Amino acid sequence: MEEEIYFPDTDLDLSFTSTVTDRTFASSSGRSSLTLSFNDRLSTSSAVTTSSTSSSTINHRRQDPHWSAIKSAKLLSSDGNIHLRHLKLIRHLGTGNLGRVFLCNLRDSSARFALKVIDRNNLTTAKKLSQVETEAEILSLLDHPFLPTLHARIDESHYTCLLIDYAPNGDLHSLLRKQPGNRLPLQPVRFFAAEVLVALEYLHAMGIVYRDLKPENVLLREDGHVMLSDFDLCFKSDVVPTFKSRRYRRTSSSPSLRRRRSGCLSAPAEEMSYEREEIVSEFTAEPVTAFSRSCVGTHEYLAPELVSGNGHGSGVDWWAFGIFLYELLHGTTPFKGDSKEQTLRNIVSTTKTAKFHVDSDLDEARDLIEKLLVKDPKKRLGCARGAQDIKRHPFFDGIKWPLIRHYKPPEEVRGLVIKKSTRAHAGHVTAVTPRSRKSFLWRALSYLLRGKSSSGGSKNQSNSNYYHYVGKSYASRKRV
Numbered sequence: 001m002e003e004e005i006y007f008p009d010t011d012l013d014l015s016f017t018s019t020v021t022d023r024t025f026a027s028s029s030g031r032s033s034l035t036l037s038f039n040d041r042l043s044t045s046s047a048v049t050t051s052s053t054s055s056s057t058i059n060h061r062r063q064d065p066h067w068s069a070i071k072s073a074k075l076l077s078s079d080g081n082i083h084l085r086h087l088k089l090i091r092h093l094g095t096g097n098l099g100r101v102f103l104c105n106l107r108d109s110s111a112r113f114a115l116k117v118i119d120r121n122n123l124t125t126a127k128k129l130s131q132v133e134t135e136a137e138i139l140s141l142l143d144h145p146f147l148p149t150l151h152a153r154i155d156e157s158h159y160t161c162l163l164i165d166y167a168p169n170g171d172l173h174s175l176l177r178k179q180p181g182n183r184l185p186l187q188p189v190r191f192f193a194a195e196v197l198v199a200l201e202y203l204h205a206m207g208i209v210y211r212d213l214k215p216e217n218v219l220l221r222e223d224g225h226v227m228l229s230d231f232d233l234c235f236k237s238d239v240v241p242t243f244k245s246r247r248y249r250r251t252s253s254s255p256s257l258r259r260r261r262s263g264c265l266s267a268p269a270e271e272m273s274y275e276r277e278e279i280v281s282e283f284t285a286e287p288v289t290a291f292s293r294s295c296v297g298t299h300e301y302l303a304p305e306l307v308s309g310n311g312h313g314s315g316v317d318w319w320a321f322g323i324f325l326y327e328l329l330h331g332t333t334p335f336k337g338d339s340k341e342q343t344l345r346n347i348v349s350t351t352k353t354a355k356f357h358v359d360s361d362l363d364e365a366r367d368l369i370e371k372l373l374v375k376d377p378k379k380r381l382g383c384a385r386g387a388q389d390i391k392r393h394p395f396f397d398g399i400k401w402p403l404i405r406h407y408k409p410p411e412e413v414r415g416l417v418i419k420k421s422t423r424a425h426a427g428h429v430t431a432v433t434p435r436s437r438k439s440f441l442w443r444a445l446s447y448l449l450r451g452k453s454s455s456g457g458s459k460n461q462s463n464s465n466y467y468h469y470v471g472k473s474y475a476s477r478k479r480v
Protein backbone atom coordinates (compact mmCIF):
# COMPACT_ATOMS: atom_id res chain seq x y z
CA MET A 1 0.00 0.00 0.00
CA GLU A 2 1.53 3.32 -1.00
CA GLU A 3 1.70 5.99 1.62
CA GLU A 4 -0.50 8.95 0.85
CA ILE A 5 0.69 12.44 1.62
CA TYR A 6 -1.83 15.26 1.63
CA PHE A 7 -1.02 18.84 1.04
CA PRO A 8 -2.00 20.85 4.09
CA ASP A 9 -5.12 22.94 3.53
CA THR A 10 -3.81 26.11 5.09
CA ASP A 11 -0.21 25.66 6.13
CA LEU A 12 2.09 26.62 3.29
CA ASP A 13 5.26 25.33 4.87
CA LEU A 14 5.73 22.44 2.46
CA SER A 15 8.82 21.23 4.23
CA PHE A 16 8.95 17.98 2.27
CA THR A 17 10.37 19.90 -0.64
CA SER A 18 12.84 22.03 1.20
CA THR A 19 15.57 19.53 1.90
CA VAL A 20 17.56 19.33 -1.31
CA THR A 21 17.93 21.23 -4.45
CA ASP A 22 21.31 19.80 -5.24
CA ARG A 23 20.86 17.40 -8.02
CA THR A 24 20.38 13.81 -6.98
CA PHE A 25 19.61 12.00 -10.13
CA ALA A 26 16.79 9.56 -10.22
CA SER A 27 17.94 8.45 -13.60
CA SER A 28 20.38 5.59 -13.78
CA SER A 29 23.06 7.39 -15.72
CA GLY A 30 24.03 10.43 -13.74
CA ARG A 31 24.79 12.23 -17.00
CA SER A 32 24.09 15.77 -16.05
CA SER A 33 23.00 18.67 -18.18
CA LEU A 34 25.57 21.39 -18.40
CA THR A 35 24.72 25.08 -18.26
CA LEU A 36 27.57 27.46 -18.86
CA SER A 37 25.55 30.55 -19.61
CA PHE A 38 21.99 31.48 -20.16
CA ASN A 39 19.97 34.64 -20.60
CA ASP A 40 19.15 35.55 -17.07
CA ARG A 41 15.55 36.39 -16.53
CA LEU A 42 14.33 37.10 -13.04
CA SER A 43 10.82 36.43 -11.97
CA THR A 44 9.78 38.64 -9.09
CA SER A 45 6.39 37.10 -8.43
CA SER A 46 6.04 35.76 -4.93
CA ALA A 47 2.31 36.08 -4.53
CA VAL A 48 -0.02 33.14 -4.59
CA THR A 49 -0.94 32.71 -8.20
CA THR A 50 -2.44 29.80 -9.99
CA SER A 51 -2.65 29.77 -13.68
CA SER A 52 -4.82 27.40 -15.49
CA THR A 53 -3.13 26.54 -18.69
CA SER A 54 -4.07 25.10 -21.98
CA SER A 55 -6.12 22.29 -20.42
CA SER A 56 -9.17 24.49 -20.15
CA THR A 57 -9.13 25.23 -23.84
CA ILE A 58 -8.02 21.89 -25.23
CA ASN A 59 -11.37 20.51 -26.21
CA HIS A 60 -9.99 17.68 -28.31
CA ARG A 61 -9.00 16.09 -25.00
CA ARG A 62 -12.46 15.86 -23.60
CA GLN A 63 -12.26 12.04 -23.77
CA ASP A 64 -9.13 12.14 -21.66
CA PRO A 65 -9.85 11.33 -17.99
CA HIS A 66 -7.06 13.71 -16.91
CA TRP A 67 -8.66 16.58 -18.71
CA SER A 68 -12.09 15.77 -17.21
CA ALA A 69 -10.61 15.45 -13.71
CA ILE A 70 -8.96 18.86 -13.99
CA LYS A 71 -12.15 20.37 -15.35
CA SER A 72 -14.24 18.98 -12.47
CA ALA A 73 -11.71 20.14 -9.86
CA LYS A 74 -11.77 23.64 -11.31
CA LEU A 75 -15.56 23.69 -11.31
CA LEU A 76 -15.58 22.78 -7.61
CA SER A 77 -12.81 25.22 -6.70
CA SER A 78 -14.01 28.50 -5.18
CA ASP A 79 -11.88 30.60 -7.56
CA GLY A 80 -11.93 28.21 -10.52
CA ASN A 81 -8.26 27.30 -10.14
CA ILE A 82 -6.30 24.26 -9.00
CA HIS A 83 -4.49 24.71 -5.67
CA LEU A 84 -2.07 22.53 -3.76
CA ARG A 85 -4.86 21.57 -1.35
CA HIS A 86 -6.61 19.82 -4.25
CA LEU A 87 -3.71 17.44 -4.70
CA LYS A 88 -2.81 14.24 -2.94
CA LEU A 89 0.86 13.24 -3.15
CA ILE A 90 1.50 9.56 -3.71
CA ARG A 91 5.27 9.25 -3.96
CA HIS A 92 8.52 10.93 -4.91
CA LEU A 93 9.50 10.22 -8.53
CA GLY A 94 12.85 11.94 -8.78
CA THR A 95 14.91 15.03 -8.20
CA GLY A 96 16.27 17.29 -10.87
CA ASN A 97 18.35 20.38 -11.15
CA LEU A 98 15.48 22.67 -10.20
CA GLY A 99 13.27 20.71 -7.87
CA ARG A 100 11.56 17.47 -7.00
CA VAL A 101 8.93 15.58 -8.93
CA PHE A 102 6.04 13.77 -7.21
CA LEU A 103 3.36 11.43 -8.38
CA CYS A 104 0.01 12.81 -7.27
CA ASN A 105 -3.67 12.72 -7.98
CA LEU A 106 -6.48 15.14 -7.57
CA ARG A 107 -8.50 14.43 -4.47
CA ASP A 108 -11.61 12.39 -5.25
CA SER A 109 -10.17 11.33 -8.59
CA SER A 110 -8.00 8.48 -9.76
CA ALA A 111 -6.36 10.49 -12.54
CA ARG A 112 -2.63 10.63 -11.85
CA PHE A 113 -0.27 13.49 -12.61
CA ALA A 114 3.35 14.42 -12.04
CA LEU A 115 3.93 17.51 -9.91
CA LYS A 116 7.24 19.31 -10.28
CA VAL A 117 7.78 21.25 -7.05
CA ILE A 118 10.36 24.02 -7.14
CA ASP A 119 11.29 25.74 -3.90
CA ARG A 120 12.23 29.20 -5.12
CA ASN A 121 14.07 29.91 -1.86
CA ASN A 122 16.52 27.20 -2.76
CA LEU A 123 17.28 28.54 -6.20
CA THR A 124 20.45 30.38 -5.47
CA THR A 125 21.15 31.91 -8.85
CA ALA A 126 19.25 34.10 -11.25
CA LYS A 127 20.08 31.53 -13.92
CA LYS A 128 18.09 28.83 -12.10
CA LEU A 129 15.12 31.14 -11.61
CA SER A 130 15.27 31.91 -15.29
CA GLN A 131 15.29 28.19 -16.10
CA VAL A 132 12.12 27.67 -14.05
CA GLU A 133 10.41 30.41 -16.01
CA THR A 134 11.68 28.97 -19.30
CA GLU A 135 10.37 25.51 -18.42
CA ALA A 136 6.97 26.85 -17.31
CA GLU A 137 6.67 29.08 -20.38
CA ILE A 138 7.57 26.31 -22.84
CA LEU A 139 5.28 23.79 -21.12
CA SER A 140 2.39 26.24 -21.29
CA LEU A 141 2.77 26.39 -25.09
CA LEU A 142 2.72 22.66 -25.75
CA ASP A 143 -0.19 20.68 -27.13
CA HIS A 144 1.16 17.52 -28.69
CA PRO A 145 0.76 13.77 -28.00
CA PHE A 146 4.50 13.26 -27.50
CA LEU A 147 4.97 16.23 -25.21
CA PRO A 148 3.62 16.85 -21.71
CA THR A 149 0.60 19.01 -21.04
CA LEU A 150 0.88 21.60 -18.31
CA HIS A 151 -2.45 21.20 -16.51
CA ALA A 152 -1.78 23.92 -13.96
CA ARG A 153 0.94 26.15 -12.65
CA ILE A 154 0.55 26.77 -8.94
CA ASP A 155 2.56 29.50 -7.21
CA GLU A 156 2.01 29.31 -3.48
CA SER A 157 4.30 30.87 -0.91
CA HIS A 158 7.86 30.23 -2.11
CA TYR A 159 6.88 27.22 -4.21
CA THR A 160 6.27 27.04 -7.92
CA CYS A 161 4.54 23.79 -8.86
CA LEU A 162 3.94 22.49 -12.35
CA LEU A 163 1.21 19.89 -12.74
CA ILE A 164 1.96 17.83 -15.83
CA ASP A 165 1.20 14.44 -17.43
CA TYR A 166 2.63 11.47 -15.59
CA ALA A 167 4.77 8.97 -17.53
CA PRO A 168 4.71 5.68 -15.55
CA ASN A 169 7.02 3.69 -17.82
CA GLY A 170 10.16 5.53 -16.76
CA ASP A 171 12.70 6.90 -19.20
CA LEU A 172 14.32 5.45 -22.29
CA HIS A 173 17.76 5.42 -20.68
CA SER A 174 16.60 3.13 -17.87
CA LEU A 175 14.84 0.96 -20.47
CA LEU A 176 18.06 0.73 -22.51
CA ARG A 177 19.93 -0.46 -19.42
CA LYS A 178 17.52 -3.41 -19.19
CA GLN A 179 18.33 -4.62 -22.71
CA PRO A 180 21.07 -7.09 -23.66
CA GLY A 181 24.14 -5.02 -24.56
CA ASN A 182 22.22 -1.89 -23.50
CA ARG A 183 20.82 -1.59 -26.98
CA LEU A 184 17.48 -1.96 -28.65
CA PRO A 185 16.57 -3.90 -31.81
CA LEU A 186 16.01 -1.94 -35.00
CA GLN A 187 12.20 -1.84 -34.97
CA PRO A 188 11.79 -0.37 -31.47
CA VAL A 189 14.52 2.14 -32.36
CA ARG A 190 12.57 3.18 -35.46
CA PHE A 191 9.43 3.55 -33.34
CA PHE A 192 10.99 5.66 -30.58
CA ALA A 193 13.12 7.69 -33.00
CA ALA A 194 10.12 8.46 -35.23
CA GLU A 195 8.09 9.73 -32.26
CA VAL A 196 10.98 11.82 -30.95
CA LEU A 197 11.51 13.24 -34.45
CA VAL A 198 7.87 14.31 -34.64
CA ALA A 199 8.09 15.91 -31.19
CA LEU A 200 11.23 17.84 -32.22
CA GLU A 201 9.56 18.90 -35.44
CA TYR A 202 6.67 20.33 -33.44
CA LEU A 203 9.00 22.14 -31.02
CA HIS A 204 10.94 23.63 -33.93
CA ALA A 205 7.73 24.73 -35.62
CA MET A 206 6.94 26.59 -32.40
CA GLY A 207 10.38 28.23 -32.60
CA ILE A 208 11.69 26.16 -29.70
CA VAL A 209 15.20 24.69 -29.84
CA TYR A 210 15.23 21.85 -27.31
CA ARG A 211 18.96 21.43 -26.62
CA ASP A 212 18.67 18.54 -24.16
CA LEU A 213 17.78 15.46 -26.18
CA LYS A 214 19.04 12.27 -24.52
CA PRO A 215 17.35 8.99 -23.59
CA GLU A 216 16.97 10.17 -19.96
CA ASN A 217 14.64 12.94 -21.15
CA VAL A 218 12.48 10.66 -23.25
CA LEU A 219 9.84 9.44 -20.81
CA LEU A 220 7.42 6.67 -21.66
CA ARG A 221 3.71 7.02 -21.16
CA GLU A 222 1.44 4.30 -19.84
CA ASP A 223 0.57 3.33 -23.42
CA GLY A 224 4.24 3.01 -24.45
CA HIS A 225 4.37 6.22 -26.50
CA VAL A 226 7.05 8.79 -25.79
CA MET A 227 6.85 12.05 -23.91
CA LEU A 228 9.83 14.41 -24.09
CA SER A 229 10.53 16.12 -20.80
CA ASP A 230 12.78 18.81 -19.35
CA PHE A 231 12.45 22.12 -21.11
CA ASP A 232 14.61 24.30 -18.91
CA LEU A 233 17.46 24.49 -21.43
CA CYS A 234 15.27 25.41 -24.39
CA PHE A 235 15.50 28.67 -26.21
CA LYS A 236 12.87 30.30 -28.32
CA SER A 237 13.13 32.25 -31.52
CA ASP A 238 10.93 33.38 -34.36
CA VAL A 239 9.91 31.05 -37.15
CA VAL A 240 9.03 32.11 -40.65
CA PRO A 241 7.03 29.21 -42.12
CA THR A 242 7.46 28.51 -45.82
CA PHE A 243 5.41 26.43 -48.22
CA LYS A 244 7.23 25.28 -51.35
CA SER A 245 6.96 22.61 -54.00
CA ARG A 246 10.09 20.79 -54.96
CA ARG A 247 11.07 17.86 -57.14
CA TYR A 248 12.30 15.02 -55.04
CA ARG A 249 14.22 12.09 -56.50
CA ARG A 250 15.40 9.13 -54.53
CA THR A 251 17.10 5.84 -55.14
CA SER A 252 16.81 3.23 -52.44
CA SER A 253 16.63 -0.49 -51.89
CA SER A 254 14.06 -2.25 -49.78
CA PRO A 255 15.15 -4.27 -46.73
CA SER A 256 13.57 -7.42 -48.22
CA LEU A 257 15.69 -7.01 -51.33
CA ARG A 258 18.80 -6.49 -49.25
CA ARG A 259 18.09 -9.77 -47.51
CA ARG A 260 17.64 -11.49 -50.88
CA ARG A 261 20.92 -10.07 -52.06
CA SER A 262 22.85 -12.05 -49.49
CA GLY A 263 20.87 -15.28 -49.94
CA CYS A 264 20.52 -17.78 -52.74
CA LEU A 265 17.63 -15.72 -54.20
CA SER A 266 20.10 -13.03 -55.05
CA ALA A 267 18.69 -10.68 -57.67
CA PRO A 268 20.75 -8.77 -60.25
CA ALA A 269 22.18 -5.52 -58.90
CA GLU A 270 20.06 -3.27 -61.13
CA GLU A 271 16.91 -4.81 -59.67
CA MET A 272 17.97 -3.81 -56.18
CA SER A 273 17.43 -0.14 -56.52
CA TYR A 274 14.21 1.75 -56.77
CA GLU A 275 14.06 5.18 -58.15
CA ARG A 276 11.14 7.41 -57.60
CA GLU A 277 10.50 10.99 -58.36
CA GLU A 278 7.91 13.02 -56.60
CA ILE A 279 6.91 16.62 -56.58
CA VAL A 280 6.32 17.32 -52.94
CA SER A 281 4.68 20.33 -51.39
CA GLU A 282 6.61 21.10 -48.27
CA PHE A 283 5.60 23.08 -45.26
CA THR A 284 8.71 24.05 -43.37
CA ALA A 285 8.60 25.80 -40.04
CA GLU A 286 12.09 25.61 -38.65
CA PRO A 287 13.74 28.22 -36.44
CA VAL A 288 16.50 28.57 -39.03
CA THR A 289 17.49 32.01 -37.83
CA ALA A 290 17.70 30.93 -34.18
CA PHE A 291 21.03 31.86 -32.69
CA SER A 292 22.46 31.39 -29.23
CA ARG A 293 25.95 31.32 -27.77
CA SER A 294 25.05 29.57 -24.51
CA CYS A 295 26.79 26.26 -24.04
CA VAL A 296 24.07 24.07 -22.58
CA GLY A 297 23.21 20.40 -22.84
CA THR A 298 24.78 17.09 -21.87
CA HIS A 299 28.44 16.53 -22.80
CA GLU A 300 28.03 13.42 -24.91
CA TYR A 301 25.15 15.05 -26.80
CA LEU A 302 26.67 18.48 -27.46
CA ALA A 303 27.00 19.51 -31.09
CA PRO A 304 30.46 20.74 -32.22
CA GLU A 305 29.17 24.30 -32.77
CA LEU A 306 27.84 24.28 -29.20
CA VAL A 307 31.19 23.14 -27.82
CA SER A 308 33.16 25.67 -29.84
CA GLY A 309 30.83 28.44 -28.63
CA ASN A 310 30.63 30.21 -31.98
CA GLY A 311 26.87 30.30 -31.87
CA HIS A 312 24.31 27.69 -32.72
CA GLY A 313 20.73 27.22 -33.90
CA SER A 314 18.20 24.42 -34.24
CA GLY A 315 20.83 22.18 -35.92
CA VAL A 316 22.06 21.19 -32.43
CA ASP A 317 18.86 19.16 -32.01
CA TRP A 318 19.52 17.25 -35.25
CA TRP A 319 23.05 16.48 -34.13
CA ALA A 320 21.66 15.26 -30.78
CA PHE A 321 19.10 13.20 -32.69
CA GLY A 322 22.01 11.45 -34.47
CA ILE A 323 23.72 10.72 -31.14
CA PHE A 324 20.39 9.52 -29.73
CA LEU A 325 19.89 7.07 -32.61
CA TYR A 326 23.44 5.86 -32.23
CA GLU A 327 23.03 5.28 -28.50
CA LEU A 328 19.76 3.35 -28.91
CA LEU A 329 21.41 1.06 -31.47
CA HIS A 330 24.89 0.74 -29.94
CA GLY A 331 24.31 1.14 -26.21
CA THR A 332 26.84 3.95 -25.95
CA THR A 333 27.45 7.36 -27.50
CA PRO A 334 29.94 7.74 -30.38
CA PHE A 335 32.30 10.43 -29.01
CA LYS A 336 32.44 9.36 -25.37
CA GLY A 337 35.95 9.75 -24.00
CA ASP A 338 37.59 8.83 -20.68
CA SER A 339 36.74 12.23 -19.29
CA LYS A 340 34.24 14.98 -20.11
CA GLU A 341 37.07 17.07 -21.60
CA GLN A 342 38.11 14.18 -23.84
CA THR A 343 34.49 13.75 -24.96
CA LEU A 344 34.34 17.42 -25.93
CA ARG A 345 37.68 17.14 -27.77
CA ASN A 346 36.38 14.12 -29.70
CA ILE A 347 33.24 16.02 -30.66
CA VAL A 348 35.07 18.98 -32.17
CA SER A 349 37.92 16.97 -33.71
CA THR A 350 37.60 16.93 -37.49
CA THR A 351 39.20 13.51 -37.71
CA LYS A 352 37.10 11.70 -35.10
CA THR A 353 34.02 10.06 -36.59
CA ALA A 354 31.43 7.63 -35.25
CA LYS A 355 32.33 3.94 -35.42
CA PHE A 356 29.58 1.50 -36.32
CA HIS A 357 28.81 -2.15 -35.70
CA VAL A 358 29.20 -4.22 -38.83
CA ASP A 359 25.63 -5.30 -39.38
CA SER A 360 23.97 -5.03 -42.76
CA ASP A 361 20.58 -4.45 -41.12
CA LEU A 362 21.99 -1.21 -39.79
CA ASP A 363 23.02 0.15 -43.21
CA GLU A 364 20.21 2.68 -43.41
CA ALA A 365 20.54 3.65 -39.76
CA ARG A 366 24.24 4.14 -40.27
CA ASP A 367 23.67 6.34 -43.31
CA LEU A 368 21.15 8.48 -41.43
CA ILE A 369 23.40 8.83 -38.37
CA GLU A 370 26.37 9.81 -40.56
CA LYS A 371 24.28 12.50 -42.23
CA LEU A 372 23.13 13.83 -38.85
CA LEU A 373 26.58 13.75 -37.29
CA VAL A 374 28.10 16.06 -39.86
CA LYS A 375 30.28 18.46 -37.91
CA ASP A 376 29.54 21.45 -40.11
CA PRO A 377 25.92 22.39 -39.27
CA LYS A 378 25.42 23.90 -42.74
CA LYS A 379 25.89 20.45 -44.27
CA ARG A 380 24.00 18.50 -41.61
CA LEU A 381 20.76 16.74 -42.53
CA GLY A 382 17.80 18.68 -41.15
CA CYS A 383 19.53 22.02 -40.94
CA ALA A 384 18.16 23.37 -44.22
CA ARG A 385 14.59 22.11 -44.25
CA GLY A 386 14.16 20.63 -40.80
CA ALA A 387 12.50 17.34 -39.98
CA GLN A 388 11.13 16.92 -43.53
CA ASP A 389 14.45 15.71 -44.86
CA ILE A 390 15.03 13.36 -41.95
CA LYS A 391 11.55 11.84 -42.30
CA ARG A 392 12.32 11.08 -45.95
CA HIS A 393 15.48 9.15 -45.18
CA PRO A 394 15.19 5.43 -46.10
CA PHE A 395 15.64 4.52 -42.41
CA PHE A 396 12.05 5.69 -41.89
CA ASP A 397 10.68 4.18 -45.11
CA GLY A 398 7.11 3.00 -44.79
CA ILE A 399 6.21 5.10 -41.77
CA LYS A 400 2.88 6.83 -42.26
CA TRP A 401 3.73 9.98 -40.37
CA PRO A 402 0.24 11.40 -40.02
CA LEU A 403 -0.85 8.17 -38.33
CA ILE A 404 2.15 7.89 -36.08
CA ARG A 405 0.27 8.27 -32.82
CA HIS A 406 -1.79 5.20 -33.72
CA TYR A 407 1.20 2.91 -34.17
CA LYS A 408 1.43 0.08 -31.70
CA PRO A 409 4.40 0.55 -29.37
CA PRO A 410 6.94 -2.30 -29.44
CA GLU A 411 5.73 -4.99 -27.05
CA GLU A 412 8.79 -7.20 -27.23
CA VAL A 413 11.04 -4.71 -25.43
CA ARG A 414 12.23 -6.09 -22.10
CA GLY A 415 10.96 -4.02 -19.18
CA LEU A 416 8.36 -2.03 -21.11
CA VAL A 417 4.94 -2.67 -19.59
CA ILE A 418 2.17 -1.39 -21.78
CA LYS A 419 -1.19 -1.09 -20.13
CA LYS A 420 -3.47 -2.23 -22.92
CA SER A 421 -6.79 -1.14 -21.49
CA THR A 422 -5.65 2.48 -21.42
CA ARG A 423 -4.21 2.62 -24.89
CA ALA A 424 -7.35 4.08 -26.42
CA HIS A 425 -7.72 6.73 -23.74
CA ALA A 426 -4.30 7.72 -22.50
CA GLY A 427 -3.59 11.34 -23.21
CA HIS A 428 -4.01 12.11 -26.84
CA VAL A 429 -3.61 8.54 -27.92
CA THR A 430 -6.85 7.23 -29.25
CA ALA A 431 -7.39 4.08 -31.23
CA VAL A 432 -8.30 4.34 -34.89
CA THR A 433 -12.05 3.96 -34.74
CA PRO A 434 -13.73 1.49 -37.11
CA ARG A 435 -15.32 4.46 -38.86
CA SER A 436 -12.09 6.33 -39.42
CA ARG A 437 -10.34 3.14 -40.44
CA LYS A 438 -13.04 2.49 -42.99
CA SER A 439 -12.87 5.98 -44.38
CA PHE A 440 -9.07 5.81 -44.50
CA LEU A 441 -9.19 2.58 -46.50
CA TRP A 442 -11.83 3.97 -48.80
CA ARG A 443 -9.86 7.14 -49.49
CA ALA A 444 -6.63 5.18 -49.90
CA LEU A 445 -8.29 2.86 -52.40
CA SER A 446 -9.78 5.68 -54.45
CA TYR A 447 -6.40 7.40 -54.49
CA LEU A 448 -4.72 4.22 -55.66
CA LEU A 449 -7.23 3.84 -58.47
CA ARG A 450 -6.70 7.44 -59.51
CA GLY A 451 -2.93 6.95 -59.35
CA LYS A 452 -3.07 3.86 -61.57
CA SER A 453 -5.10 5.57 -64.23
CA SER A 454 -2.74 8.56 -64.43
CA SER A 455 0.33 8.31 -66.61
CA GLY A 456 3.96 8.99 -65.68
CA GLY A 457 5.91 8.18 -62.56
CA SER A 458 5.87 11.54 -60.86
CA LYS A 459 3.09 12.38 -58.45
CA ASN A 460 2.13 15.66 -57.00
CA GLN A 461 1.90 14.77 -53.34
CA SER A 462 1.80 16.61 -50.11
CA ASN A 463 3.85 15.13 -47.31
CA SER A 464 1.39 16.42 -44.79
CA ASN A 465 -1.35 13.90 -45.43
CA TYR A 466 -1.56 10.18 -45.82
CA TYR A 467 -2.08 10.29 -49.59
CA HIS A 468 1.64 10.82 -49.82
CA TYR A 469 2.34 7.45 -48.29
CA VAL A 470 -0.22 5.56 -50.30
CA GLY A 471 1.24 7.11 -53.43
CA LYS A 472 4.73 6.26 -52.30
CA SER A 473 4.09 2.58 -51.87
CA TYR A 474 2.60 2.51 -55.35
CA ALA A 475 5.55 4.32 -56.87
CA SER A 476 8.10 2.16 -55.06
CA ARG A 477 6.92 -0.94 -56.92
CA LYS A 478 8.46 0.40 -60.08
CA ARG A 479 12.03 -0.57 -60.82
CA VAL A 480 14.40 1.24 -63.03
Ligand SMILES: Nc1ncnc2c1ncn2[C@@H]1O[C@H](COP(=O)(O)OP(=O)(O)OP(=O)(O)O)[C@@H](O)[C@H]1O
Pocket residue numbers: 023025026027033093094095096097098099100101114116148164165166167168171216217219229230232
Ligand atom coordinates in the same frame (compact mmCIF):
# COMPACT_ATOMS: atom_id res chain seq x y z
N1 LIG B 1 6.10 13.64 -16.01
C1 LIG B 1 6.84 12.76 -15.36
N2 LIG B 1 6.40 11.50 -15.17
C2 LIG B 1 7.16 10.59 -14.52
N3 LIG B 1 8.39 10.86 -14.00
C3 LIG B 1 8.86 12.10 -14.15
C4 LIG B 1 8.14 13.11 -14.83
N4 LIG B 1 8.88 14.23 -14.84
C5 LIG B 1 10.01 13.94 -14.19
N5 LIG B 1 10.01 12.66 -13.76
C6 LIG B 1 11.07 11.98 -13.02
O1 LIG B 1 11.60 12.89 -12.08
C7 LIG B 1 13.02 13.05 -12.28
C8 LIG B 1 13.36 14.52 -12.11
O2 LIG B 1 12.83 15.21 -13.21
P1 LIG B 1 13.23 16.69 -13.56
O3 LIG B 1 12.54 17.06 -14.82
O4 LIG B 1 13.02 17.58 -12.39
O5 LIG B 1 14.77 16.65 -13.71
P2 LIG B 1 15.75 15.94 -14.71
O6 LIG B 1 14.98 15.21 -15.77
O7 LIG B 1 16.68 15.10 -13.95
O8 LIG B 1 16.49 17.13 -15.44
P3 LIG B 1 16.98 18.58 -15.04
O9 LIG B 1 17.60 18.48 -13.73
O10 LIG B 1 17.96 18.89 -16.12
O11 LIG B 1 15.79 19.49 -15.08
C9 LIG B 1 13.31 12.53 -13.67
O12 LIG B 1 14.54 11.91 -13.71
C10 LIG B 1 12.18 11.55 -13.95
O13 LIG B 1 12.61 10.25 -13.58
